[in-house]
Amino acid sequence: MYSNAVRKRLRSAGVSVGKRILVEKEGKKFEGLLMPKTDFSDPDSLAIKLDNGYNIGIKLGKDVKIRKSRHREPKSILEEEKLETGKISRKLLKVKWDKSKPPVTLMSVGGTISSRVDYRTGGVYALESPEEILHNVPELSGIVNLKMEKPFNKMSEDMGPDDWARIARLAAKELNSGSHGVIITHGTDFLHYTAMALSFFLQNLSKPVVLVGSQRSSDRGSSDAGMNLICASHVAKSDIAEVGICMHGSLNDDYCLFSRGTKVRKMHTSRRDAFRPINEPPLARVWPDGRIEVKNSNIRNRTNDRVKVDSKFEPKVAMLKVYPGADPKIIDYYISKNYKGFVLEVPGLGHVPTTVSKKPWTTVIKKHAKDGIPFVCTPQTIYGRINPYVYTNLRLLYLDAGAIPGEDMLPETAYVKLCWVLGHTKKPEEVRKMMLTNYAGEITKRTEIENSLGGFE
Amino acid sequence: MYSNAVRKRLRSAGVSVGKRILVEKEGKKFEGLLMPKTDFSDPDSLAIKLDNGYNIGIKLGKDVKIRKSRHREPKSILEEEKLETGKISRKLLKVKWDKSKPPVTLMSVGGTISSRVDYRTGGVYALESPEEILHNVPELSGIVNLKMEKPFNKMSEDMGPDDWARIARLAAKELNSGSHGVIITHGTDFLHYTAMALSFFLQNLSKPVVLVGSQRSSDRGSSDAGMNLICASHVAKSDIAEVGICMHGSLNDDYCLFSRGTKVRKMHTSRRDAFRPINEPPLARVWPDGRIEVKNSNIRNRTNDRVKVDSKFEPKVAMLKVYPGADPKIIDYYISKNYKGFVLEVPGLGHVPTTVSKKPWTTVIKKHAKDGIPFVCTPQTIYGRINPYVYTNLRLLYLDAGAIPGEDMLPETAYVKLCWVLGHTKKPEEVRKMMLTNYAGEITKRTEIENSLGGFE
Numbered sequence: 001m002y003s004n005a006v007r008k009r010l011r012s013a014g015v016s017v018g019k020r021i022l023v024e025k026e027g028k029k030f031e032g033l034l035m036p037k038t039d040f041s042d043p044d045s046l047a048i049k050l051d052n053g054y055n056i057g058i059k060l061g062k063d064v065k066i067r068k069s070r071h072r073e074p075k076s077i078l079e080e081e082k083l084e085t086g087k088i089s090r091k092l093l094k095v096k097w098d099k100s101k102p103p104v105t106l107m108s109v110g111g112t113i114s115s116r117v118d119y120r121t122g123g124v125y126a127l128e129s130p131e132e133i134l135h136n137v138p139e140l141s142g143i144v145n146l147k148m149e150k151p152f153n154k155m156s157e158d159m160g161p162d163d164w165a166r167i168a169r170l171a172a173k174e175l176n177s178g179s180h181g182v183i184i185t186h187g188t189d190f191l192h193y194t195a196m197a198l199s200f201f202l203q204n205l206s207k208p209v210v211l212v213g214s215q216r217s218s219d220r221g222s223s224d225a226g227m228n229l230i231c232a233s234h235v236a237k238s239d240i241a242e243v244g245i246c247m248h249g250s251l252n253d254d255y256c257l258f259s260r261g262t263k264v265r266k267m268h269t270s271r272r273d274a275f276r277p278i279n280e281p282p283l284a285r286v287w288p289d290g291r292i293e294v295k296n297s298n299i300r301n302r303t304n305d306r307v308k309v310d311s312k313f314e315p316k317v318a319m320l321k322v323y324p325g326a327d328p329k330i331i332d333y334y335i336s337k338n339y340k341g342f343v344l345e346v347p348g349l350g351h352v353p354t355t356v357s358k359k360p361w362t363t364v365i366k367k368h369a370k371d372g373i374p375f376v377c378t379p380q381t382i383y384g385r386i387n388p389y390v391y392t393n394l395r396l397l398y399l400d401a402g403a404i405p406g407e408d409m410l411p412e413t414a415y416v417k418l419c420w421v422l423g424h425t426k427k428p429e430e431v432r433k434m435m436l437t438n439y440a441g442e443i444t445k446r447t448e449i450e451n452s453l454g455g456f457e
Numbered sequence: 458m459y460s461n462a463v464r465k466r467l468r469s470a471g472v473s474v475g476k477r478i479l480v481e482k483e484g485k486k487f488e489g490l491l492m493p494k495t496d497f498s499d500p501d502s503l504a505i506k507l508d509n510g511y512n513i514g515i516k517l518g519k520d521v522k523i524r525k526s527r528h529r530e531p532k533s534i535l536e537e538e539k540l541e542t543g544k545i546s547r548k549l550l551k552v553k554w555d556k557s558k559p560p561v562t563l564m565s566v567g568g569t570i571s572s573r574v575d576y577r578t579g580g581v582y583a584l585e586s587p588e589e590i591l592h593n594v595p596e597l598s599g600i601v602n603l604k605m606e607k608p609f610n611k612m613s614e615d616m617g618p619d620d621w622a623r624i625a626r627l628a629a630k631e632l633n634s635g636s637h638g639v640i641i642t643h644g645t646d647f648l649h650y651t652a653m654a655l656s657f658f659l660q661n662l663s664k665p666v667v668l669v670g671s672q673r674s675s676d677r678g679s680s681d682a683g684m685n686l687i688c689a690s691h692v693a694k695s696d697i698a699e700v701g702i703c704m705h706g707s708l709n710d711d712y713c714l715f716s717r718g719t720k721v722r723k724m725h726t727s728r729r730d731a732f733r734p735i736n737e738p739p740l741a742r743v744w745p746d747g748r749i750e751v752k753n754s755n756i757r758n759r760t761n762d763r764v765k766v767d768s769k770f771e772p773k774v775a776m777l778k779v780y781p782g783a784d785p786k787i788i789d790y791y792i793s794k795n796y797k798g799f800v801l802e803v804p805g806l807g808h809v810p811t812t813v814s815k816k817p818w819t820t821v822i823k824k825h826a827k828d829g830i831p832f833v834c835t836p837q838t839i840y841g842r843i844n845p846y847v848y849t850n851l852r853l854l855y856l857d858a859g860a861i862p863g864e865d866m867l868p869e870t871a872y873v874k875l876c877w878v879l880g881h882t883k884k885p886e887e888v889r890k891m892m893l894t895n896y897a898g899e900i901t902k903r904t905e906i907e908n909s910l911g912g913f914e
Contacts, residue, residue, distance in 0.1 A: 155850065157808040160781045189805035193781050269806050269841025315782050321802075323872065324617045324650050325772050333790050345778075348646035349726050351614040382839070384726025393612065415780065 003043040006060050010034070013066045020069035021048060023058055030056065031069055097145045102237040104144040104181045105174040109167060110154040111187025113214040113225050137226045143233040143290070147179070156187030156194070156213075161419070164197035165311035171209055172202060172307040181208040181236030183229070188213035188266060188274070191245060195261035196416040197311075199243045199440035206305035209243040210235045210258070215272045224248050224272040231256035231286040238292055239302040243440070244283055248272040257282040260296070262413045262442035265382065278383060279408045280444050298441060312423030314340055319415045321345040321380065322352050328364040340422050341374045341431070343406070343415045350377050350386035350405055354393050362401045369402035372428045376435055378406040378414045385446070404435050407443045417442060460500040463517050467491070470523045477526035478505060480515055487513065488526055554602045559694040561601040561638050562631040565590060566624060567611040568644025570671040570682050590642055594683045600690040600747070604636070613644025613651070613670075618876070621654035622768035628666055629659060629764040638665040638693030640686070645670035645723060645731070648702060652718035653873040654768075656700045656897035663762035666700040667692045667715070672729045681705050681729040688713035688743040695749055696759040700897070701740055705729040714739040717753070719870045719899035722839065735840060736865045737901050755898060769880030771797050776872045778802040778837065779809050785821040797879050798831045798888070800863070800872045807834050807843035807862055811850050819850075819858045826859035829885045833892055835863040835871045842903070861892050864900045874899060 002010070015021045015034055023030045023046065035047040045057040046066070058064060108114050116132070134140060151170055154163065171182045186194060195211050202209060212232040214225035224247065232246040235258050243261035250273050259277035268274040277283075281295040316339045320330060331342065346352055352361035365375050377386055377397070385408040388398035397403050406414045414435070421434045436443070459467070472478045478491045480503065492504040502514040503523070515521060565571050571590060591597060608627055611620065628639045643651060652668050659666060669689040671682035681704065689703040692715050700718035707730050716734035725731035734740075738752040773796045777787060788799065803809055809818035822832050834843055834854070842865040845855035854860050863871045871892070878891045893900070 154812075155808070157804055157810050157850070158812045187805075189808050190781055266804070266838050267840050269836050269838050269843065271841065274838065274841075317782075319778060319780055319783070321776060321778055323776055323869065324647050325774075325876075326776070330787075330790075333787075347614055347723070351612070351646050353614050355611075355615045379726050381723050381726050381731065383724055384728065384731075386726065393614070412780065419782075 001043065002046075006044055006046070009060060009066065014068045015066065020071050021046070022067050022069045023048065024065040025058060025063065030058065031071070032056075097141055099145055101141075101143065101145040102180040103147060103178055104183060104233065104236045105147045105149055105171075105179040106183045106185065107149045107151065107167065107170060107174075108185045109150075109152055109159075109163070111156050111185065111191075111213050112217050113185045113187075113212065113228075114153060115217045134229075137229050139226075139230055139288075140233055143230065144180075144237055146233075147174075149174070154187070156190040159187075159190055159194065161197070161311075161313045161315055164194055164201065165309075165313070167194065168198055168201040168309045168311055171198070172309045175207045175209075175307045179207070181210060181238075183232045183236050184209070184211045185229075186211055186213050188215060188247075192261075192265050192275070193412060193416060195243055195245050195264060196410075196413050196442075197420075199261035199442070200417060200420045201309055201311045202243060203308040203310050204305045205243065205300065205307055206241050206303040207307070208236050208238060208240050208302075209261075211243070211245045211261070212247060213245075214247075215270060215274060222272075224253075227253055227288055228256060230288045231258075234286055234290050234292060235284070238284075240283060240292075240294070241300040241302045242283055245275050246286060247275045249282070249285060254287070256286045256288075258284045258286055258292075260441045262417075262440050263410070263444075265410055265412065278410055279385070280441075298444075311420075313419050314422035315419060317341045317343065317415060317419045317422065319343045319345070319411060322347065322361065324353070326353075328352075328359060328361040331364050331368060335368060335373065339373075340426065341376070341418050343376045343378060343411055343418055344403075345380040345411045346377045346386070347380045350379075350388055350394055350397065352377075352393075352397055354396065362396055365397070365403055366401035369428075372426070374418065374422075374428065374431045374435065375401075375403040376406045376409075376414050376418055377403050378409055378411040380411075382410065384408065404432050407436070409442050413442050458500065459503075463501055463503065466517060466523060471525045472523065477528050478503070479524050479526045480505065481522040482515060482520065487515065488528070489513075554598055556602055558598075558600065558602040559637040560604060560635055561640060561690065561693045562604045562606055562628075562636040563590075563640045563642065564606045564608065564624065564627060564631075565642045566607075566609055566616075566620070566644075568613050568642065568648075568670050569674050570642045570644075570669065570685075571610065572674045590682065590686070594686050596683075596687055596745075597690055600687065601637075601694055603690075604631075606631070611644070613647040616644075616647055616651065618654070618768075618770045618772055621651055621658065622766075622770070624651065625655055625658040625766045625768055628655065629766045632664045632666075632764045636664070638667060638695075640689045640693050641666070641668045642686075643668055643670050645672060645704075649718075649722050649732070650869060650873060652700055652702050652721060653867075653870045653899075654877075656718035656899070657874060657877045658766055658768045659700060660765040660767050661762045662700065662757065662764055663698050663760040664764070665693050665695060665697050665759075666718075668700070668702045668718070669704060670702075671704075672727060672731060681710075684710055684745055685713060687745045688715075691743055691745075691747050691749060692741070695741075697740060697749075697751070698757040698759045699740055702732050703743060704732045706739070706742060711744070713743045713745075715741045715743055715749075717898045719874075719897050720867070720901075722867055722869065735867055736842070737898075755901075770876050771879035772876060774798045774800065774872060774876045774879065776800045776802065776868060779804065779818065781810070783810075785809075785816060785818040788821050788825060792825060792830065796830075797883065798833070798875050800833045800835060800868055800875055801860075802837040802868045803834045803843070804837045807836075807845055807851055807854065809834075809850075809854055811853065819853055822854070822860055823858035826885075829883070831875065831879075831885065831888045831892065832858075832860045833863045833866075833871050833875055834860050835866055835868040837868075839867065841865065861889050864893070866899050870899050 017036045021034045032048040032050040045059045191213050210232045212228045216223040228247050244258045245264050246258045249255045249257035259282045266274050267276045283296045285293040318334045354360045386405040388394045388405040474493045480487045489505040489507040502516045648670050667689045669685045673680040685704050701715045702721050703715045706712045706714035716739045724733045740753045742750040775791045811817050843862040845851045845862040
């Protein structure tokens, strides 16, 4: 409980816990939700959750002015007002689905978009039921006829190949039994790895598979969950038969980007437009009103083909960054642990240090490449393409030592792909050929790459 | 030598080796420098170096039209015309320095900017003398009075802490004996690591230290070396007493960015504007005509202070990326090799997997952190900031296991900084305090970060 003095001032300002408050201190204004005081905090300080999702504490001295905010609280917050009394009332909005709309499966596997803030602790917890995601997004019923699936619930940093395969199997099953598209709500940290895996696992893909997350949980005022879900629903019933991530395209709530699963990466810890297409334009811009502007000509169209799953996977692959002082003996260590392949994040056009250590990278790579171990080099710069022909040292690495130049694949994409390729064959020449074959848009043509970065605009 | 048929057609078009040629084939136009034929290539195919720096071969069939280009060759190319006769004539431009201009030291340590293309092999080789860099840039004599130093010549991927210390000592010596600023011409692959190291090594910095490279060698038509050097010279005599990288700011030859040494990263393999400031605006925009637009208020001004060097350094630090499937036992391996600290590139707001393996990351980190080993977590997203307070798993990692949240430091910056910090102390609490202290602009304040990405514009 806040102190008597604080509660008195809150009462006279007409603000209570769970309501929006405007605080002015030393000329600076802060606006957000007034939070209940926790056991560990100062009873004379206001705890305020700002619209960027973070909590601040402000000592309510005489120099501090408070008043009620004119902005409205999000619905879900209102329903938690009873918190201060110790009781939590959570009413679920009953969404009525319109059966005349295209059937789409929403698969909930976890993450912030499936979480809520516990206002007692400030921590973030999983929703009890996936339907809660839809709490603030009744608009969805005007777009699609949603069917919910909840195969498991994990934060994305704890997911791996088995989870990816499970999602792929369920997605294929749904698409092959009437769903026009699949939406997967997922944590954002490793969301792009799942997108990459599904891009290779789902063969004959004939319908949209739309991964969506949120950078702020759905009960926050600034949450991106609602708009991301609305845009994802538009994509899921569209004719774009690709695996991709659909999330905010800018800092404003204006449009989302739908970016190819093999060409997208989380590029910011907290911004809502963190997922950026790399080395190609987004597949499409998507507006909440349903407009879809296709931005990329390399797109498969919806068909009636049966989707197949090929999730063969060799997990014994290491991704290593090459930096000044990095010791290539780490490769020997992984080989001793029975690792089958390596993705190297290398600087510039594709270099490795050749002279720094007593045992240079080129020597170590050449030795193991001769034994049939693949080394795929990818851009540490993230943007751009490996070009093995420019410098003498590059020729040493790619022509003599036998490393595979990873074209313009993201390191993360090359990692997932190499695991998938090694799940199919260990023969060096086949591995090389498959790594340099474009299966899911992961390698783009050399043309026009300079003008289609897709980065922060 | 080209075949007789090819030479006949070249003659009638008025084009010879070393001259610019325009080739039209199947409706596509190619323009570039006609190269001498190598021993390994088809005598009926033209070898052309395009303006983007790459060579192509075009079979000179009847369907192919050729003509002289109206564009002029760069000076240095003209002087190599005699190549075809087997003799190489390299005349050095004699630059006359104006002693009334501010004295600035140009330190040449290697890289593409100190290289030339060998038109016989297509390979890139080091210049014989650093003065050759200035070959195409006589404009410099109107800006500064340059003194040349060439402590060593290396491609940047082969550089390390000893080289950084050597550069720092020479830079301090020059600045303390009359130079108004130091320009360092350097390879681009690991250029940002050198910039980071100099930022920590050079104490009491009172004058500009400007690192500059080029993405295309100086004898190419499309080289960025000239403009980068001109802009770097303007910065070197300015009042901005910071270590930074000065290179192209856009794809056009319009302006350069001068970006802080601790906040800049190579973000593209080949673009001329590859070096981008991360998480803050560039220090300044610099135009070739000498205009300098300061974009960042956090800048030290020129003084007469004596520059000191503090290059204490513990190289036994590993930088590790945390990805799905990454095994934390790699930490035990490094510890067994006597490593003293770790920089982790972690996803999202600062997570590590907590449940995937039998021995989760948190457990391994906690065990070694208890023994005094520092683990600094940095954003795998590159952009943004670690925030250890949002999720339960984050609290486990930072509050319980004892990892250090690396704020908005680049992984590369945190790596160089941790080596430098551990060169001064191994005491865990001192290391933590130093890692969270801002020494060289490597940690920015939380305000306004969202709107100052500094990425590709």
